[in-house]
Amino acid sequence: MIDTELLTYLEDFISEERKERFISILKERTKFITVAIEDVYQMHNTSAVIRSCESFGVQEAHVIEGRFGKRLDKNIAMGAQQWVDVYRYTSSGQAINNLKDQGYKIIATSPHADSSLLNDFTLDSKIALFFGTEKEGLSDEVMTNADGFLKIPMVGFTESLNISVSAAIVLQDLTTKLRKSDLNWQLTPEEIIEKRLDWTKKSIKSIDNILQRFYSSE
Numbered sequence: 001m002i003d004t005e006l007l008t009y010l011e012d013f014i015s016e017e018r019k020e021r022f023i024s025i026l027k028e029r030t031k032f033i034t035v036a037i038e039d040v041y042q043m044h045n046t047s048a049v050i051r052s053c054e055s056f057g058v059q060e061a062h063v064i065e066g067r068f069g070k071r072l073d074k075n076i077a078m079g080a081q082q083w084v085d086v087y088r089y090t091s092s093g094q095a096i097n098n099l100k101d102q103g104y105k106i107i108a109t110s111p112h113a114d115s116s117l118l119n120d121f122t123l124d125s126k127i128a129l130f131f132g133t134e135k136e137g138l139s140d141e142v143m144t145n146a147d148g149f150l151k152i153p154m155v156g157f158t159e160s161l162n163i164s165v166s167a168a169i170v171l172q173d174l175t176t177k178l179r180k181s182d183l184n185w186q187l188t189p190e191e192i193i194e195k196r197l198d199w200t201k202k203s204i205k206s207i208d209n210i211l212q213r214f215y216s217s218e
Contacts, residue, residue, distance in 0.1 A: 002190065002193045002194050002197060003197070004193065006197065006214060007193065007196060007197045007200065009214055010197070010200045010201065010204065010207075010210070010214075011200055013200075013204050013210060014200055014203050014204065018203060019200075022195075022196055022199050022200070023192075023196070025057075025083075026187060026192045026195055026196065027186065027192075028057045028179075029057050029058075029059045029186070029187050029192075029195070030057055030058060030059060030175070030178060030185045030186060030187070031059050031060055031126075031187065031191070032123075032126050032127075032178060032183065032184075032185040033058055033123075033126075033127055033129065033171070033174055033175065033178060033185075034058060034059075034060045034061065034062065034099070034104065034126075034127075034128045034129070035049060035053055035058060035060075035061045035062065035128070035129050035131065035167060035171070036061075036062040036063075036064065036095055036099065036128050036129065036130045036131070037049055037061070037062070037063050037064065037131050037163070037167075038064045038092055038095075038130060038131065038132045038133075038138055038139060038142060039064055039065070039092075039132070039133065039139070040131075040132075040133055040163055044164075045162065045163045045164045046063060047080075047081075048164035048167075048168075049061070049131065049163065049164050049167045050080050050081055050084055050086060051080040052164065052167050052168040052171050053080070053084050053167075053171065054080035054083050054084045055080075055168075055171075056168075056171040056172055056175045057175055058084070058171060058175065059084060059085060059187065059195070060084065060085045060086075060087065061084055061085070061086050061087070062086075062087045062088075062089065062095050062098075062099065062128070063086060063087070063088050063089070064088075064089045064090075064091065064092050064094075064095050065088055065089065065090065082199075082202050083199065092139055092141045092142050093141060093145075096141070096142065096145050099128040102126075103125075103126050104126045104127060104128040105125055105126065105127050105128070105147040105148060106127075106128055106130060106142070106145055106146045106147050106148075107127045107128065107129050107130065107146065107147065107148045107149070107150050108130050108138050108142055108143055108146035108148070108149050108150070109129060109130060109131050109132075109138075109149075109150050109151065109152075109166060109170060110132075110137055110138060110143070110149055110150075110151060111137075111151045111152070111154075111159050111160050115149035115150050115151040116148065116149065116150055116151075117150075117151060117152075117153045118150060118151065118152050118153060118169070118170060118173055118174075119153065119173070121150055121174070123174065123177055123178055123181060123183065124183075127148075127174075129150070129167075129170060129171075129174075130142050130146070131163050131166060131167055132163070133163065137160075150170065152166060152169055152170065
């Protein structure tokens with residue numbers, strides 16, 4: 001249960017402008033679409049995808065780090081990791097099972113699969129968009145367990161795009177469609193309060209001391 005008294009207390013330590021900014025941004029946040037990044041070697045690509053999630057209002061991202069370890073470059077993400085919830089996995093199967101348990105359809109992005117073109121893709125349920133490397137694409141495990149496939153239509157000689165470019169294109173298109181739809185895509189009131197508290201804590205430099213004062217005064 002979210003401590004609303006704590007939120008009210010902590011919001012006195014940030015500006016009214018920042019408080020209103022949090023509320024405004026959270027109205028546009030969604031978990032209806034989420035992103036999973038599979039074993040991307042170049043850390044700047046993973047970080048850039050996280051940044052695109054933040055820019056287009058996708059609240060959660062899932063990073064599979066089975067082969068190359070942690071590849072999130074905080075400098076390139078430019079603070080986006082503070083505002084996006086990032087979940088890490090050691091295998092694709094672990095990520096797939098977790099997302100399916102949460103009611104997500106697994107959508108594999110691939111230029112080679114029998115895919116739905118981006119402009120024809122219909123949003124009718126929660127989706128987890130899986131992105132792989134430009135060279136190797138997604139693993140057989142993801143492709144086998146996918147509920148659907150998606151590709152970006154292209155008319156040139158190039159068959160694939162850099163993962164960060166692909167993610168930005170797909171997210172911009174699908175989040176625009178989502179916000180124009182009648183789907184229940186926004187965060188719940190409880191999720192909004194939870195993130196307001198989380199973001200407020202992250203905005204206060206001496207948060208540990210302030211929390212100690214709050215709890216000792218109860």
